[in-house]
Amino acid sequence: MKIGIANDSAMAAEALRRVIAASEHQVAWIARNGRDAVRLCADLPPDLVLMDLAMPVLDGIEATRQIMRAHPCAILIVTANPQDQPGQVFRALGAGALDVTATPVLLGQADGAAALLAKIRTIGKLVAGAAAHAGAATAGAAAAAAAPTGPLKRLVAIGASTGGPVVLARLLSRWRPPPDTAAVVVQHIDAAFAGRLAQWLDGQAISPVRPICDGDALEGGVVQLARTNDHLRLAPGQRLHYDAHPRDAVYRPSIDVFFDSVARHWERDAIGILLTGMGRDGAAGLLALRRAGKATIAQDQASCAVYGMPRAAAELGAAERILAPDAIAAVLPGASAASGASSILRTDD
Template sequence: MTNRKIKILIADDSLTVRNFLVKVFSLDPGIEVIGTAIDGQEAIEFVKKNRPDIITMDINMPRLDGFEATLKIMQENPIPIVIVSGDYNTTDTAKTFKALECGAVAILPRPVGVGNPDFDETVHRFVSNVKLLSEVKVIRRWNRIYNSSVTQENPNTIKDITQPIRIITLGASAGGPLVLQQILKNIPSNISVPILIVQHLDVEFAQGYADWLNIQSNIPIKIAKDGDILTAGVAYMAPGNHHIGVKAYNTILVSKDSKEKGHRPSVAFMFRSVREVFRNQVLAIILSGMGDDGAEELKLLKDKGAITIAQDFDSSLIHGMPGEAIRIGAASYILSPDQIIQFIKRNVSLSIK
């Protein structure tokens, strides 16, 4: 075990926010704030002379905003960058997700103020996520996102299937937003099945994330409501702080049942729900994420005869969820996002006659 502290740079133009985040990080003895920057340009200059383990970055800053600063740092000195947002206006949060395309590893809500009853809980969640994300290997990720030579599909890996697929389910956590965007913008617009999505997100970001996905997606992305009728060619995303599943072949279930694996929405809840209704006529996909949410339920789907896919190690920002699924034998296939897209195009869009 090492006692080395995690070194953090805070970039935010607000002195109040900078001081607040310094205070928040000082509560954890395993963290050291080694610098602060008032804009993106200062952050770039700091990184050239120092080597923080992770950067917390604001978006709206003078001289150079968080988008440009993130892009520049990831080009020159790749370091995990987390966008910290205190603005939950739907339009602004949708714009914030563009930072992922610049190379940021995640978007986190700023903890609530000291006098708020949720202060301790939000600080713990925030600090824990920052510590975990500080370990992300961003050089490998940067090359993967911006190298035009993408993973080539192996024709021996992707095989045609014969069973009908009546629904696709996608479950993801950290590292999932960009992969989901990649998959959804390449899915055929005439796909013949509905899609359910669980992406672990703080409740403030759910609608903004759906709006961001809709900008490039080939199919409409909709925040699900309880009782919605499942429609082919539409992707339904779990609303913030709610589970998503199905009640019957054509009806969506939205529930506020207890958290599972610490999550609501939970990938496990979704996978279990579709197994009960659609049995083996499911394509269930588990993508990048921390922890093991959904891994056991993916195995139960596979045992039922459903087709299951886990994202491969090389393309995953964090291989926790897909890695656990692979470890317990829950994956029929282990594929990159490009291969997942090809699998769907070859099998799902023609599966319902």
């Protein structure tokens, strides 16, 4: 891949250049500030930009936003100590960046370059469209395994990728799952940042946001968030488990895997929601939910940072409704009557 580097630190930029030069990729250009990165993306379009967050003239968040608006390309946030600046990281992801990792020169570990190249390889597969359905769940009709127990009546299953954190924050700041409704989110993000994402969303949302531990039960009135690179599955008995298989899945955790498990093991009302993201993950799973008689929604193109996954769902006929985030919040169970919108659920539990 042709890779652009946007970093105002000469040491960091040189470290990134060396990592790329020692790989099968090539450096397209080096920008010392966000404004130059935006210009170079227009003049010499790269396959991927390694974008720092703190830069003069134009920071990485705004540069990402402008690039995705005018000259879209894959963007990986590479910055010092990303774990210490979760708000900026998630705003950059919301602006359209695909993922985040620490600058190798500042990691102080021999595996820093290997970690960066692994991220680049994964993004390369997404950009090329290779293995778009790798590990995706079969989109066949659900085979219910066991009736759910307990007071829960509904499940809202949400999948998101590129641009997802900011959209999730907006959605969850406008919607509170009622006590009889479980809400589970699968967001494509490295496990190292999943806990931080849960904390950040918890500060934005009306309801508590909690990371999911293996074996946790579905819980009403809160938002539960997948927290590992393994795939989240719903098992009979309303328990949530992580599974490393399929190991060759490009998307980890896979939204398709989770949606398909809901289609198979949840007999009551459910809504599947597929938000912004690159690729096709979640489209087949959303179709499985629709074929199982569940309600399904995809985010509309105008509000998406990247209209990949929702587009794939629309093309498959998996989404009953295509809505902006505020409109999604307005049709969910427990939405304020003042919104004037009716719930998407069709039953009267």
